[in-house]
Amino acid sequence: MNNLKNELEKIKADIIDFTKKFIQIKSFTGKEAEATKLVANKMKELGYDEVTIDSYGSVLGRIGSGKTKILYDAHIDVVEAKDEAEWKYPPFAAEIHDNIIYGRGTVDTKSSVISMIYAGYLVKKLNLCKDKTIYISASVMEEDFDGELLYRAIKENNLELDYVIIGEPSNLQIALGHRGRxxxxxxxxxxxxxxxxxxxxxxxxxxxxxxxxxxxxxxxxxxxxxxxxxxxxxxxxxxxxxxxxxxxxxxxxxxxxxxxxxxxxxxxxxxxxxxxxxxxxxxxxxxxxxxSQTGKEVTLRTFMPAWEISKENYLTQVAIKSYEECFNAEAPLFKWPFSTNGFATNGEIKVPTIGFGPGNLKLAHMKDERCHIDDLYKTIIFYSSVAKNC
Missing domain, CATH: 3.30.70.360 (Alpha-Beta Plaits)
Known part of the structure; x- marks a missing residue:
């Protein structure tokens, strides 16, 4: 754990720089091309073993080539800020005040994407992925098509997965399911x-x-x-x-x-x-x-049932162990009240799925959306620990 934290200290300045650039992009649903490019280039810069962009514009980074296959996913599209004039700070300025970054997508879910990208870097740097393949998915069009574009990314890339971690905001709690929509x-x-x-x-x-x-x-x-x-x-x-x-x-x-x-x-x-x-x-x-940003048509029949994973499931137990190692506290468990890309993984293709992300879920789609920088760092450590312990 100390090694993780020491390596994280070395890259904090780079994390902040990337975070500000990422938040400043108006990556509305179907218009994420600039964000897609930024994410793919950062993965390449950080030494990912493979980086691909699928036919809809979702980014998939790979680290390792082991037997156990773990996918981390969060979406890069955001909703519009139609109440921009009412925000305390401009929604696409990415201003930081008192160690809190303000802006559209800071909670839903660019901070999770950032945490996953840098967790992938640390996992490779510290060789935590022995006998594992780690996929970092930065998917598109989630806001209007819950799970559909992640489902298509999984199928297009022929991924056979063992475990999935979804990065929606969770107040640093472990989500064991979501309500359907x-x-x-x-x-x-x-x-x-x-x-x-x-x-x-x-x-x-x-x-x-x-x-x-x-x-x-x-x-x-x-x-x-x-x-x-x-x-x-x-x-x-x-x-x-x-x-x-x-x-x-x-x-x-x-x-x-x-x-x-x-x-x-x-x-x-x-x-x-x-x-x-x-x-x-x-x-x-x-x-x-x-x-999509690439011109491909997307449709979704909008009936996505609720799903949940048991506390006894191996992935849940790994998440609990990782939380206790990272934060020296009992792991808080809950279920998201909204739907997520987990509909594609635990719901459609029946892969054990949990959720974890930085930020207050009540701030999603809200005026003055914001995330504490420390929560982002904590999430990077947690994601890395899950990869190590799986």
Missing amino acids: SMYKITTLGVSAHGSAPEKGDNAIYKMAKILERIENKQKEFDKLEGEKGSIVVSNIEARTASLNAVPDMCTIYIDRRLAMGETEDKVNKEMASFIEGIDAKYEIYIAEGV
């Missing part, structure tokens, strides 16, 4: 008419009103439950109308439905059917569509 559309149809004669039309917005009430009541039911539970929110509403002087003939709402363990697509579909019962409306799972 689904998105639905509900559409009501009406009949258009001139605004001066509404009785001749059938207002699609009015039809939607009862559905909205039912959805609101469903969330009130969730609020009364204890423990892990689902949630539901209407996140957007649209109407089709000939003009502002006409009766709308179509109304669509978008629903963000978070999933607890065991909540199936069949169960949620029945829930959606109950919302539209007796109303001229239809529901469907939302299909997310986008284009």
Whole structure:
């Protein structure tokens, strides 16, 4: 452990320099090319054995070529800062005050990417990867396509993995799973008419009103439950109308439905059917569509179930041991309340997966997003220790 910490001291200035450059890049989803290049070049500079960029723009660095294969992944895309004028410091200035770096992506999840890149360097420098292959994945388009681009990176690179560590913010706690996520559309149809004669039309917005009430009541039911539970929110509403002087003939709402363990697509579909019962409306799972930085189309059918890993799993035990070695304290365990790229690994391809990352998860997507520099260093040590102990 002392060797790790001593080597870390030698590269702290380089870490800060790279962190500032990385945060200053506006790597919005599908527009990560500059960040992709920066990350790939840094891996090469740090002596990674192999660095590749896949057909969508995700970066994959490799260290070692041993039997046990461990993947670390965090995403390089960020959401926009539409409230930029309200930030204490500009969201893409990467200013550091009182050893805290401010900026979009400092929590979600560029600090994790940085920690993984430098952990990979230390693992190779100190020969901690004997009989192991360590992959560092800096994936793209996570914000709109949870897990899909990591899944494609794994398949495109023909990776056969034993363990995965996901780098979403966790307040330096070990995440043993996440809540799932689904998105639905509900559409009501009406009949258009001139605004001066509404009785001749059938207002699609009015039809939607009862559905909205039912959805609101469903969330009130969730609020009364204890423990892990689902949630539901209407996140957007649209109407089709000939003009502002006409009766709308179509109304669509978008629903963000978070999933607890065991909540199936069949169960949620029945829930959606109950919302539209007796109303001229239809529901469907939302299909997310986008284009990668390389011009390739991406689609995702947005139903991603919850997943979890047991405390007894070997990877969990390694993480607990590593935490205790690094911080001389009992390892805190929890589950993320949001969905992550772990949907691809533990969910789709059934590889044992845990999570750990610097930063307060409540600051993700928030104004004045920020991360303490010391948390970044602690995460580098933890990631390195996990690689050593696996």
